[in-house]
Amino acid sequence: MSKKIELGKEYRFAGYDWIAVLCDNSNGVILQSLGITSGPWPGYKMEEYGNSQYYNSDISSINDYDEKTRELYGKIKGVEKKYSAREEGLYFPAGYVAGTNKVWRKALVTLAERAMDYVWLGVVRGKAALYISPCAGAKDYYLKSYCNQEKSCVIAPAFYLDLSKVTIKDNEILIGNENTAETLEELRKFGIVLKKKSFPWGLTKQDVAELYDMLDGEEAFPLELEPDFVESSAMGFITPEAAKALEYEYQTGLREFVVNILDDMENESEDGTYEYKGIRIHLSR
Numbered sequence: 001m002s003k004k005i006e007l008g009k010e011y012r013f014a015g016y017d018w019i020a021v022l023c024d025n026s027n028g029v030i031l032q033s034l035g036i037t038s039g040p041w042p043g044y045k046m047e048e049y050g051n052s053q054y055y056n057s058d059i060s061s062i063n064d065y066d067e068k069t070r071e072l073y074g075k076i077k078g079v080e081k082k083y084s085a086r087e088e089g090l091y092f093p094a095g096y097v098a099g100t101n102k103v104w105r106k107a108l109v110t111l112a113e114r115a116m117d118y119v120w121l122g123v124v125r126g127k128a129a130l131y132i133s134p135c136a137g138a139k140d141y142y143l144k145s146y147c148n149q150e151k152s153c154v155i156a157p158a159f160y161l162d163l164s165k166v167t168i169k170d171n172e173i174l175i176g177n178e179n180t181a182e183t184l185e186e187l188r189k190f191g192i193v194l195k196k197k198s199f200p201w202g203l204t205k206q207d208v209a210e211l212y213d214m215l216d217g218e219e220a221f222p223l224e225l226e227p228d229f230v231e232s233s234a235m236g237f238i239t240p241e242a243a244k245a246l247e248y249e250y251q252t253g254l255r256e257f258v259v260n261i262l263d264d265m266e267n268e269s270e271d272g273t274y275e276y277k278g279i280r281i282h283l284s285r
Contacts, residue, residue, distance in 0.1 A: 005029050005168055007105050010110075013173040013214050018159070019107040024152060027163045028081040032107040034114060035156045036090070037068040041098035041120050041129040054127045054149055062157055063089040067285055069155070074271060079175055081162035090157035092122025108132055111156050112244035118153040125175050133237045191242030191279040192223065192232040192254075203235050211236050214282050223250060227259045234283060242279045258283065 005011075005020050011031070012018075018031040039045060042062045063073045070217035073089050080089065093104070112119050112132045121144070123130040129145030131153050167174045193211040195203065203211070212220070220237035227233070238250070246254060257276045261267045261283060274281040 005163065005173075008106065009171070010034075011125045011168075011171050011173050013161075014072055014175075015210065016072065018173075019103075019110065021104040021107050021158070022101060026081075029161050029163055030081070030093075030104075030158055031157045031161055032104060032113050032158045033090075033121075034107075035154045036072060037066055037153055037155045038117070039066065039155060041124075041149040041151070041153070042092075042155065043122075043124055043129060050149070056124060057122055058210035060091045060093075061088050062091065062155065065090075065155060069157070071272065071284065076159065076161075076175070079162050079165040081160045090159055092120070093158050109175060111154070114153045115156075118151070119156050120153045124149075189247075189280070190214050190273075190282045191216055192236065192238045192276075192281040194223070194225070194258065194281065194283045196232055196283070196285045197235050199231040199233070215239055215259070216280075217241070225250065225255045225258045227262055232262065234262060245277065245279060253277075 005023070007020050007023060010017055010019050013031065016036060016215065017034040019034065020029050021032045022030040041055075042065050043049045043057070043059040045052065046059075046062065046065055048064065048066060049055045049057075049059055055272070064070055069090055077089065110120070118131045118133050121130040121132065124148050127149060129149050130144055130146055131151075133143050161173070165175070167176060193209055194213045195211060197203065215237060217239045218240050221243055223234075223236055223238045225234045238246075243250075254276060256282075257274075272282055272284045274283060
């Protein structure tokens with residue numbers, strides 16, 4: 001294990017893919033994500049900015065954009081290296097910073113091409129916000145333009161990481177030192193992973209990928225637990241080991257346990273993790 005990090009290299013961190021784009025002289029590195037979620041421009045959507053109205057100023061921090069960004073920042077804020085209030089947490093870099101940094105520009109090209117979609121940045125001009133677009137074959141630049149703030153594009157923030165608080169193992173960044181990183185990584189794995197879905201919606205391809213990434217194993221059975229009266233259900237997966245431990249009976253004790261959480265937000269944990277009969281469960285909305 002090592003604290004060294006390679007600029008331009010892709011890493012797996014907190015369940016998402018990132019590229020290291022900029023190092024400083026004080027054990028810090030900026031990671032550019034390759035996509036966390038998608039939706040309208042954060043300046044338009046977020047309550048602290050436009051609150052569903054057109055917003056005419058540049059933005060930076062997007063920690064509270066949606067459930068995915070809040071959950072991610074909750075996991076990684078303990079290893080954040082503070083720089084400024086503007087670039088705190090999950091943030092959009094200033095346009096000139098990413099534009100003048102060759103490694104960062106290349107990461108944005110990778111991001112746009114892999115997403116095969118437009119990707120929001122934090123810059124605005126009137127009622128139009130800046131985005132980057134996929135450009136096959138681009139090696140050292142990215143196409144950019146302005147479009148309607150209500151348009152749904154990929155949300156891909158950056159994060160300023162404190163290398164003294166993590167361990168790097170191959171292409172993974174693990175939270176903790178060499179003695180605790182493996183343990184912490186194991187604690188992020190679950191025997192049951194579920195996501196609340198309202199009727200008539202099902203799991204998306206992205207939902208399935210994210211849920212599988214949290215499973216403690218490579219194999220799972222599909223699982224759905226429905227409340228009696230609420231038009232929603234908890235959909236996801238259960239590992240063979242967890243299923244065997246429950247004797248393949250999910251519709252009594254386990255269902256009651258999960259439904260009790262779905263029916264009352266007061267019963268929700270802050271990080272979406274629970275334990276039932278020794279089985280770790282992750283339930284997200």
